Amino acid sequence: METTILVIEDDAAVRQGVVDALEYGGYRTLQAADGVSGLELALRASYRLLLLDLVMPGRDGFAVLESLKRQRPGQPVIILSARGEENDRVKGLRLGADDYVMKPFSVRELLARVEAVLRRxxxxxxxxxxxxxxxxxxxxxxxxxHFTDGEQVAMSDREASLLRYFLGSAGRVVSRAEILRHVWGLDPARTETRTLDMHVMHLRGKLRDRDQSVLVTVRGKGWRLNL
Structure with missing residues (x-):
């Protein structure tokens, strides 16, 4: 499956250059030309990494990043900016960006930074x-x-993927939308979530979590794995 990367950049020439570089590197791309449409796409689309400009009409990159991290806290982001002041770099990283790349940059540098963040x-x-x-x-x-009393219980591939994602979330609350995007690879806005509830129920059964103290439901927000 191709890795999809979203690019939010208002300068058409820069945006096209970034898209061309990514597609040359074997990635699939999505793109937006301003902060408002970019945030909307960032919240509903399925992608692995966001490349985000800071200075844009509508909403600047900091506002987009802050809103995105509230709703998709695990989403990897690289900031692309001509603003190299230390305060901007620190602010971007504190808001949750995984890297900060200064313009202008070479295709080799961009692809190396992308690969590094995806790997991490x-x-x-x-x-x-x-x-x-x-x-x-x-x-x-x-x-x-494997239980200590000798019983072994098989999980489906989807159950194992779901548990792997919970384990990787470090005890934080994981929303339905996040699971549908990152585990199922689906658009949450167009997906019936009952199948997700069924998988959670089956996974609890496999873990002997009868009192739901391991895989905890956080009403209105999602689930949290307590280990």
């Missing part, structure tokens, strides 16, 4: 394949839950 965030979302759980261990690679 992939590692962040993919914990060890063997993990301790209450009463046993889970083997994500094999898709099997």
């Amino acid at each position: 965030t992939c590692e962040r979302l993919a914990p060890s394949e063997t993990h301790a759980i209450p009463g046993g261990t889970v083997d994500l690679a094999g898709g099997v839950v």
Whole structure:
């Protein structure tokens, strides 16, 4: 599956140059030309990485980043900006950006930064394949839950992927929309979520989480894995 990268940049020539570089590097791209349409696309689309300009009409990059991180906290972002002041770099990183790339930049530098962030965030979302759980261990690679009393319970590929994502989320609340985007690869606005509830229910059963103390429902927000 191709990796999709969203580019929000108001300068048409720069935006096209970034898109061409990414597509040359083998990535699929989405693009927006201002902060308002860019944020709308950033919240509804499925993509792995956002490349974000700071100075744009409508909403600047800081406002886009702040709004995006409230609703998609795990979303990787690289800021692309001609503004190299230390205060801007610090502000961007504090708001949750994964990297800050100064314009102008070469195609080689851009692709190297993109690859580095994708690698780091992939590692962040993919914990060890063997993990301790209450009463046993889970083997994500094999898709099997091993309990200390000797019982072994098989998980489906989707259940293992869902558990892997929860494990990589470091105890934070994960929303339905985030799971649908990053685990299912679907647009949450166009997807019936009942199938997600069924997978959560089945996963709880596989983990013997009868009282829902391991995979906790946070009403109106999503789920949090407590280990």
